[in-house]
Amino acid sequence: xxxxxxxxxxxxxxxxxxxxxxxxxxxxxxxxxxxxxxxxxxxxxxxxxxxxxxxxxxxxxxxxxxxxxxxxxxxxxxxxxxxxxxxxxxxxxxxxxxxxxxxxxxxxxxxxxxxxxxxxxxxxxxxxxxxxxxxxxxxxxxxxxxxxxxxxxxxxxxxxxxxxxxxxxxxxxxxxxxxxxxxxxxxxxxxxxxxxxxxxxxxxxxxxxxxxxxxxxxxxxxxxxxxxxxxxxxxxxxxxxxxxxxxxxxxxxxxxxxxxxxxxxxxxxxxxxxxxxxxxxxxxxxxxxxxxxxxxxxxxxxxxxxxxxxxxxxxxxxxxxxxxxxxxxxxxxxxxxxxxxxxxxxxxxxxxxxxxxxxxxxxxxxxxxxxxxxxxxxxxxxxxxxxxxxxxxxxxxxxxxxxxxxxxxxxxxxxxxxxxxxxxxxxxxxxxxxxxxxxxxxxxxxxxxxxxxxxxxxxxxxxxxxxxxxxxxxxxxxxxxxxxxxxxxxxxxxxxxxxxxxxxxxxxxxxxxxxxxxxxxxxxxxxxxxxxxxxxxxxxxxxxxxxxxxxxxxxxxxxxxxxxxxxxxxxxxxxxxxxxxxxxxxxxxxxxxxxxxxxxxxxxxxxxxxxxxxxxxxxxxxxxxxxxxxxxxxxxxxxxxxxxxxxxxx
Ligand SMILES: [Zn+2]
Numbered sequence: 001x002x003x004x005x006x007x008x009x010x011x012x013x014x015x016x017x018x019x020x021x022x023x024x025x026x027x028x029x030x031x032x033x034x035x036x037x038x039x040x041x042x043x044x045x046x047x048x049x050x051x052x053x054x055x056x057x058x059x060x061x062x063x064x065x066x067x068x069x070x071x072x073x074x075x076x077x078x079x080x081x082x083x084x085x086x087x088x089x090x091x092x093x094x095x096x097x098x099x100x101x102x103x104x105x106x107x108x109x110x111x112x113x114x115x116x117x118x119x120x121x122x123x124x125x126x127x128x129x130x131x132x133x134x135x136x137x138x139x140x141x142x143x144x145x146x147x148x149x150x151x152x153x154x155x156x157x158x159x160x161x162x163x164x165x166x167x168x169x170x171x172x173x174x175x176x177x178x179x180x181x182x183x184x185x186x187x188x189x190x191x192x193x194x195x196x197x198x199x200x201x202x203x204x205x206x207x208x209x210x211x212x213x214x215x216x217x218x219x220x221x222x223x224x225x226x227x228x229x230x231x232x233x234x235x236x237x238x239x240x241x242x243x244x245x246x247x248x249x250x251x252x253x254x255x256x257x258x259x260x261x262x263x264x265x266x267x268x269x270x271x272x273x274x275x276x277x278x279x280x281x282x283x284x285x286x287x288x289x290x291x292x293x294x295x296x297x298x299x300x301x302x303x304x305x306x307x308x309x310x311x312x313x314x315x316x317x318x319x320x321x322x323x324x325x326x327x328x329x330x331x332x333x334x335x336x337x338x339x340x341x342x343x344x345x346x347x348x349x350x351x352x353x354x355x356x357x358x359x360x361x362x363x364x365x366x367x368x369x370x371x372x373x374x375x376x377x378x379x380x381x382x383x384x385x386x387x388x389x390x391x392x393x394x395x396x397x398x399x400x401x402x403x404x405x406x407x408x409x410x411x412x413x414x415x416x417x418x419x420x421x422x423x424x425x426x427x428x429x430x431x432x433x434x435x436x437x438x439x440x441x442x443x444x445x446x447x448x449x450x451x452x453x454x455x456x457x458x459x460x461x462x463x464x465x466x467x468x469x470x471x472x473x474x475x476x477x478x479x480x481x482x483x484x485x486x487x488x489x490x491x492x493x494x495x496x497x498x499x500x501x502x503x504x505x506x507x508x509x510x511x512x513x514x515x516x517x518x519x520x521x522x523x524x525x526x527x528x529x530x531x532x533x534x535x536x537x538x539x540x541x542x543x544x545x546x547x548x549x550x551x552x553x554x555x556x557x558x559x560x561x562x563x564x565x566x567x568x569x570x571x572x573x574x575x576x577x578x579x580x581x582x583x584x585x586x587x588x589x590x591x592x593x594x595x596x597x598x599x600x601x602x603x604x605x606x607x608x609x610x611x612x613x614x615x616x617x618x619x620x621x622x623x624x625x626x627x628x629x630x631x632x633x634x635x636x637x638x639x640x641x642x643x644x645x646x647x648x649x650x
Pocket of ligand 1: 329330331332333334342346347348
């Protein structure tokens with residue numbers, strides 16, 4: 001055998017020696033010098049090769065600075081790819097893994113898990129070894145790949161303090177769009193990487209060597225092993241034909257692999273997840289549900305999430321419990337499940353209104369950035385109904401029949417010029433597909449919750465039709481509490497992004513992503529706070545002055561709407577005639593803001609001036625002895641009545 005490699009020169013001994021001599025002669029002319037100590041001469045037949053050594057500079061072993069290293073065992077590296085024995089390939093990948101460990105160690109020490117996760121996903125995990133998986137023969141370095149996956153998992157455990165089970169870690173390994181964290185396991189996707197790489201390069205290989213052939217049909221080949229590995233996972237209808245190169249990119253193969261993974265998790269027969277778990281996986285799989293994980297973790301742009309909240313959100317994302325056990329909600333005395341689902345729909349404490357108002361204000365900001373003269377909570381869009389007898393003309397009574405005018409406000413965000421120049425009323429709401437009555441439906445259709453609530457928004461008080469009669473386009477903008485975004489909301493954001501891009505010359509898709517991410521972060525932060533406020537055994541989430549303000553608000557509201565208020569605090573006896581001077585007048589107390597929730601819940605200050613009726617309180621809120629009045633300022637009259645304590649109506 002005379003064929004040898006001297007990277008990247010290849011050919012017979014005479015050709016390689018001639019090329020080497022030319023390099024040594026020409027390189028100095030441009031200021032370069034060939035370092036022979038870093039050159040390797042690799043006989044293609046290893047130690048059995050016969051070639052003319054006198055054609056070359058002195059040959060020696062590794063580490064001799066002035067000699068070319070002669071590699072006779074057939075194990076070498078070419079363009080970063082290990083070529084040779086399986087043991088060599090495994091060692092090569094182990095070394096690459098060990099180099100990555102330096103970065104993993106540093107990430108493990110970060111005290112900001114949001115930043116650490118982003119760096120881990122983008123810089124220190126799957127991407128570090130995917131090249132090895134593409135270029136090293138499948139099966140030759142399986143142990144090294146598995147070892148690297150374990151290192152990544154240990155890093156995640158370190159900076160989050162979490163210990164997800166194997167099933168939960170499989171969810172973390174899913175792409176963000178599939179409901180995971182994007183921490184793809186290289187060992188799981190190695191076959192896809194190798195088959196895709198092998199298929200994409202077979203034509204080039206044949207150009208270099210006409211004798212080269214596709215080897216997927218050779219049972220002992222690495223290609224055949226990789227195809228078998230994939231076909232063992234794929235359903236029969238999508239099996240790969242081992243006889244010809246696959247015409248799919250690695251990305252598509254990996255996506256197909258994940259589709260199978262998700263399908264198995266969602267299969268009740270597999271027994272991996274219960275109904276709630278399957279519903280949750282469907283919901284986090286919905287469009288936009290993972291945008292908060294892709295947002296730049298920056299306080300400057302408002303997308304940072306504090307460490308404890310981020311870890312809570314990671315727990316929920318992976319299907320882990322956030323509490324040790326089920327307990328009573330600290331605010332409404334309802335059942336607080338260990339996953340924290342109740343906190344996302346609990347009608348007490350004002351968290352839902354905070355969440356709604358923050359999302360509304362963000363939507364307003366993005367609408368203005370798109371050039372729309374948007375305003376929030378615009379009144380007078382719909383005419384009040386005539387009041388006949390004890391009810392409105394359509395027979396509805398309830399809260400609106402207590403003497404107040406029917407100030408109908410279907411627009412959380414009003415857009416004066418929308419589709420076709422018509423104004424639009426954007427009604428924003430958050431619902432939950434995990435509420436008890438919807439779990440079974442959500443387990444088979446992740447979009448059911450947003451679709452149902454959008455329908456409810458349209459039909460309640462005939463709002464959509466009345467808006468149409470008034471020349472308004474009614475847009476129910478529904479978010480699911482896990483982050484999924486309803487169809488109309490996606491269309492709205494897409495249009496706003498397009499309008500904004502016209503003003504800034506940016507990519508509309510980029511504007512859309514930024515808007516979606518900011519809304520998603522806002523929603524998830526509010527969720528995490530709501531969970532924290534209901535932690536079993538936690539201190540009351542409001543300060544004493546704020547609690548006093550709430551009590552006074554109850555008295556003030558009771559004086560106005562006595563029949564509608566189930567009071568936790570008795571109403572003072574009526575002041576006798578002539579004794580008014582002795583009765584202490586109601587005096588609003590200043591609200592001391594002690595947390596973001598307190599601030600948002602009591603945006604109407606002083607509280608006694610708030611005219612929002614208390615009769616919209618959910619039954620659970622009304623029954624709770626310590627329940628505060630419902631939050632003010634966030635619920636439009638177009639909002640359906642909150643007759644279901646687990647249906648978020650804000
Ligand atoms: Zn509650």
